[in-house]
Amino acid sequence: xxxxxxxxxxxxxxxxxxxxxxxxxxxxxxxxxxxxxxxxxxxxxxxxxxxxxxxxxxxxxxxxxxxxxxxxxxxxxxxxxxxxxxxxxxxxxxxxxxxxxxxxxxxxxxxxxxxxxxxxxxxxxxxxxxxxxxxxxxxxxxxxxxxxxxxxxxxxxxxxxxxxxxxxxxxxxxxxxxxxxxxxxxxxxxxxxxxxxxxxxxxxxxxxxxxxxxxxxxxxxxxxxxxxxxxxxxxxxxxxxxxxxxxxxxxxxxxxxxxxxxxxxxxxxxxxxxxxxxxxxxxxxxxxxxxxxxxxxxxxxxxxxxxxxxxxxxxxxxxxxxxxxxxxxxxxxxxxxxxxxxxxxxxxxxxxxx
Amino acid sequence: xxxxxxxxxxxxxxxxxxxxxxxxxxxxxxxxxxxxxxxxxxxxxxxxxxxxxxxxxxxxxxxxxxxxxxxxxxxxxxxxxxxxxxxxxxxxxxxxxxxxxxxxxxxxxxxxxxxxxxxxxxxxxxxxxxxxxxxxxxxxxxxxxxxxxxxxxxxxxxxxxxxxxxxxxxxxxxxxxxxxxxxxxxxxxxxxxxxxxxxxxxxxxxxxxxxxxxxxxxxxxxxxxxxxxxxxxxxxxxxxxxxxxxxxxxxxxxxxxxxxxxxxxxxxxxxxxxxxxxxxxxxxxxxxxxxxxxxxxxxxxxxxxxxxxxxxxxxxxxxxxxxxxxxxxxxxxxxxxxxxxxxxxxxxxxxxxxxxxxxxxxxxxxxxxxxxxxxxxxxxxxxxxxxxxxxxxxxxxxxxxxxxxxxxxxxxxxxxxxxxxxxxxxxxxxxxxxxxxxxxxxxxxxxxxxxxxxxxxxxxxxxxxxxxxxxxxxxxxxxxxxxxxxxxxxxxxxxxxxxxxxxxxxxxxxxxx
Numbered sequence: 001x002x003x004x005x006x007x008x009x010x011x012x013x014x015x016x017x018x019x020x021x022x023x024x025x026x027x028x029x030x031x032x033x034x035x036x037x038x039x040x041x042x043x044x045x046x047x048x049x050x051x052x053x054x055x056x057x058x059x060x061x062x063x064x065x066x067x068x069x070x071x072x073x074x075x076x077x078x079x080x081x082x083x084x085x086x087x088x089x090x091x092x093x094x095x096x097x098x099x100x101x102x103x104x105x106x107x108x109x110x111x112x113x114x115x116x117x118x119x120x121x122x123x124x125x126x127x128x129x130x131x132x133x134x135x136x137x138x139x140x141x142x143x144x145x146x147x148x149x150x151x152x153x154x155x156x157x158x159x160x161x162x163x164x165x166x167x168x169x170x171x172x173x174x175x176x177x178x179x180x181x182x183x184x185x186x187x188x189x190x191x192x193x194x195x196x197x198x199x200x201x202x203x204x205x206x207x208x209x210x211x212x213x214x215x216x217x218x219x220x221x222x223x224x225x226x227x228x229x230x231x232x233x234x235x236x237x238x239x240x241x242x243x244x245x246x247x248x249x250x251x252x253x254x255x256x257x258x259x260x261x262x263x264x265x266x267x268x269x270x271x272x273x274x275x276x277x278x279x280x281x282x283x284x285x286x287x288x289x290x291x292x293x294x295x296x297x298x299x300x301x302x303x304x305x306x307x308x309x310x311x312x313x314x315x316x317x318x319x320x321x322x323x324x325x326x327x328x329x330x331x332x333x334x335x336x337x338x339x340x341x342x343x344x345x346x347x348x349x350x351x352x353x354x
Numbered sequence: 355x356x357x358x359x360x361x362x363x364x365x366x367x368x369x370x371x372x373x374x375x376x377x378x379x380x381x382x383x384x385x386x387x388x389x390x391x392x393x394x395x396x397x398x399x400x401x402x403x404x405x406x407x408x409x410x411x412x413x414x415x416x417x418x419x420x421x422x423x424x425x426x427x428x429x430x431x432x433x434x435x436x437x438x439x440x441x442x443x444x445x446x447x448x449x450x451x452x453x454x455x456x457x458x459x460x461x462x463x464x465x466x467x468x469x470x471x472x473x474x475x476x477x478x479x480x481x482x483x484x485x486x487x488x489x490x491x492x493x494x495x496x497x498x499x500x501x502x503x504x505x506x507x508x509x510x511x512x513x514x515x516x517x518x519x520x521x522x523x524x525x526x527x528x529x530x531x532x533x534x535x536x537x538x539x540x541x542x543x544x545x546x547x548x549x550x551x552x553x554x555x556x557x558x559x560x561x562x563x564x565x566x567x568x569x570x571x572x573x574x575x576x577x578x579x580x581x582x583x584x585x586x587x588x589x590x591x592x593x594x595x596x597x598x599x600x601x602x603x604x605x606x607x608x609x610x611x612x613x614x615x616x617x618x619x620x621x622x623x624x625x626x627x628x629x630x631x632x633x634x635x636x637x638x639x640x641x642x643x644x645x646x647x648x649x650x651x652x653x654x655x656x657x658x659x660x661x662x663x664x665x666x667x668x669x670x671x672x673x674x675x676x677x678x679x680x681x682x683x684x685x686x687x688x689x690x691x692x693x694x695x696x697x698x699x700x701x702x703x704x705x706x707x708x709x710x711x712x713x714x715x716x717x718x719x720x721x722x723x724x725x726x727x728x729x730x731x732x733x734x735x736x737x738x739x740x741x742x743x744x745x746x747x748x749x750x751x752x753x754x755x756x757x758x759x760x761x762x763x764x765x766x767x768x769x770x771x772x773x774x775x776x777x778x779x780x781x782x783x784x785x786x787x788x789x790x791x792x793x794x795x796x797x798x799x800x801x802x803x804x805x806x807x808x809x810x811x812x813x814x815x816x817x818x819x820x821x822x823x824x825x826x827x828x829x830x831x832x833x834x835x836x837x838x839x840x841x842x843x844x845x846x847x848x849x850x851x852x853x854x855x856x857x858x859x860x861x862x863x864x865x866x867x
Contacts, residue, residue: 123500145599156641161599164584164607168591182807187634188574191781192581194758194807198686199585201808202721245692 013072016063021076024056053077147177151184159189167196170203172240204243208252211235215255219262232259232277239284253285260290272298279309288313374408374430376855377541377559381412381552385423385432388711388740389680391547391572392423393764394654399426401848405855406430408539412551414438431539437529437551455485456498460505463527467510467612470619470643475554476561479534494528503527511604515592522589522606526613534558543568543858546621548575550614553621560624564863568854569625570652572761573782574638576618583610619643626861627854631762632783652851653783654762655844661771662835665748673821675777676707676750678743678765679757682715686756686779687722689810693756695729696814701821704734707750711740747772751827752820753802756813757781766802767842770834775827776802777816790837801834 031048034040040048057077061070145154150162163181166174178200181193211234218228238244239252260282263270270278275298282291295310314323378384378399384392399407408431413419415436425432459481466474485498493499506527507519533554538544544567546556553575556567583589584607595601604612622628622644629650630636636649667674675694679685687708694706712719719737726735738746753769753776760782767787769776778784788802803816820827 123504126504145597150599158599160580160584165597165599167585168587182809187781188577188638190807191577191759192584194686194779194781195581196585197808198683198688198758201688 013063017060017072017076020056020060020063021079024052024076027052147174148180151177151180151189156186156188159184159186160192163189163192163196167199170200170241172237172242175242200241201243204238204241207234208238208244208248211238212251212255215259219258228259229274229277232256232274232281236277236281236284239281249285253287256281256285257287257290260287264293276306279306283309283313286316288316292317292319373406374539374541375405375543375859376402377408377410377431377539377544379410379412379544379546379552379555379559381548381550382414383547384409384411385421385425386411386413386419387714388422394572395547396423396426397844398848398851399429401844402852402855403428405852408432408541410435410536410539410555412437412555433537433539435532435536435551435555437532438525453501455481456501457505459485459498460502460509463502463506464509466620467609467616470616470623472557472561472620472623475534475557475620478530479558479561482531482534493531494524511606511609513593513603514605514609515590518590518592518606519609522609526610530554530613530617538562541565543855543861545570545855546625548572549618549621550575550579551617553625554617557620557624560864566626566858566861566864567621567624568627568629568858569621570629571635571639572631573759574630574635576614576642577638578759579614580611583607583614615642626858629854632786634783634786635761650854652847652854653842654764654767655842655847656764656767656771656838657844658771658839660744661747661768662773662839664744664772666773666831667749667751669824671749671751672703672705673701674705674707674750675752675754675817675821676709676746677754677756678709678769679755679763680710680714681708681712681719681722681737683718684758685710686758686808687718688725689756689808689813690754691722691725691729691731691735692810693754693813693817694735695731696810697817697821698731698734700818704817704821706731706735707746708735708737709741709743709746710738712737743768747774750774752777752817754813754817755779755784756808758807760784762787766834767838770801770831770838770842773831773835775820775830775834777813777820778802778804779807779813780804781807787837787842788834794837798837798840799829799833801830801837803830 028049031040031045031052035045054077057073059073060076061073145158147162147166150158154162159181162177166178178193178197181189182197184190184193211231214227214231215235218231235252235256239249239256244252256278260278263274263278275294279291279294282288282294291309292313295306295313311323311326314320314326378395380391380395383390384395386392395409403426405428407426407429409429410433412435415438459478462474462477462481465471466478482493485493503520503523506523507516511519529551533551536555536558538555538559540563541559543565544556544559544563546552546567546569548571549569553569556569559565560567586607589606589610591605591607593601593603593605595603595605619642622639622642626648627650628639628644628648629652630639631651631653633651636644636646636651639649640646675697677685677687677690679687681687690706690708694704697706698704708722723737726732747769750769751774753765753774755763755766755776755778757763757779758781760779762783763778766776766778766784770787776788778788785804788804789800790797803820805812805816820830
């Protein structure tokens, strides 16, 4: 046999032996995983590994069919016995140690005991589960309803729920709903509406007083905008609430004008959120020329709400030229439908706009 | 109240006889609060002097109480029922029970809360007796109590906060269990003066004693509670329902409303007669299942001769308008003050009197006084405190009533008996008193002006109209006087109740079906 061919045969046999060795190691791995999964006990896994080593060694001997094949097969078997079983034994020993350690841990021990139903779960745990189960119940969602419709046509329970909502969280837009309930034909509703009204009147009266005090304090601190935003918003809320009389509204308007003066003269730039709040407050106070001044000076505030405020302020100021210019320049601007018909002179000009 | 006086007065009970003819059951009023329903109870007992009464006063525990009335001689027994045990007494008590038993109680409790059936109440009563808990604490702070609250929570409102539910349950069911376990005076008939816990106790009395129960509602208790609960900031919102009102998930407010509705339904079912002061109340009673065949209207009355002979304020007297009532938020004294301020712009000599006790809500009184100062009315508005109104009526031209809620205010009748016209909000039976019932024949004519609620402008306009127009004032005063004389005499009301009691006392024992 030429030397080249002999080398090739030798390499082929070595490759076969190596492949068998790898297969046996893979078998080791399978056994090991079965031990970890608890499907095979350690006492069964060890003889299985020895058997696997013997099978691998015999297979190598048969595959090589040479004199040297015997020594190679013995090497494969011993290799597997040394590399496989000690690994298996080490793994099994580690596993046993891990399980022992886990069972000594109170948390794991409880968990395992619960899984085996050996201990009863506490009432608090059962309750927590019940709450979690309850939270998962999702009945069909109810649709929001129009409060005006509810007052006019709703059942007593529905209207009482509406008035309850208004009493808990009031927005100036609800004023008309409350007024309708106060005039309701149903005595029970009138009584509840009156109770809501009285409660809100108290709340807003208290807020009015604190608003004035906070505002005076804020105005005494020059160029300090900290805390000014909630004060301006509170002033606007009180003004729009409909629960203050004329004198109280005038007092709030004066305060808003004083804030306006202070911010106009302010050297550091006024933050945009305060500017917006101030424009809203000035509009609510009926100080439209002051509002327009801010709106014209700060085109950066040009969003839908500010454009609407600018438009309505110009209408109220009867600055029809500026108004027409605005509409011609920005035909897409949203026109407040309720205010336009109140200025009849304006109607023919509107037609000019596309 | 375990005073020797009471011990001596309740001795008949131990001798196995009916110690009283009628047991009145009052919640949060007589004998600790003056005016309103308390005065009515005092009047009722004195008007039916031939009958012997016992009284059960249902009160919240841990509150300071002072008796405000001298007990009439025909009150033979007085008991207090405290509703809620203070949480500081809580301690976990061992109890033997099966989960099945706890389940049974919570199922029955949920059924009662949802339907308010008398049969459910009877079943609950049976189960509580079976539990062997002689004390309320033993029931509420025990394994059985815990299992019951869990079961109830899971059945009623599992989406809401359990912590909040627990305390609401403790308050509501604590009251319910207290009522079911309370010893009852031995009487021939039971008369609840409202629904709520008083009505529940009357319903329980029919189950225990088999004697008939009567209900008289001045205002509609459930409606008042519903209004209060809807706006109460002390009740947490634990489910965010947004602006929807038809969301089927129950939250704490729904639980409170549901409980009081159930108590009312049960009381309506148990009572043989359901009376109220005016017909509009009956709509709400019918809504909660009251049987129309058992419903009656018995209006309150006054002693006419006490007021009819009083002198009238003449044109030379300073124009005076008076609000007669306690200085409390429900009377909306602030609207009266604001209206006086507005009327004074047209009548510079105007005098506005607030005649009534000021000590019930000191904070509200302080707010009213500061409003008077704020509006610059210190020379115009005066608070007289608790005085004899017959001394003030001769200087009053117009009686005002700005209340947010009323049943049948006696002040309108008293002013009317003296021939003084009234300006009143459209609450309770005020319109009926001032404008007459539709069937009034011949019609007496308007006895005053009815105004919208919380409307200082309209109230001020009415003051000005009546104060500046002497003829109109005279005409309306005479009309009101004639109506009061015709329909609202105290003896007529007393006779109606005497008849009612007579027929209830003569009824044989009710056999439980």
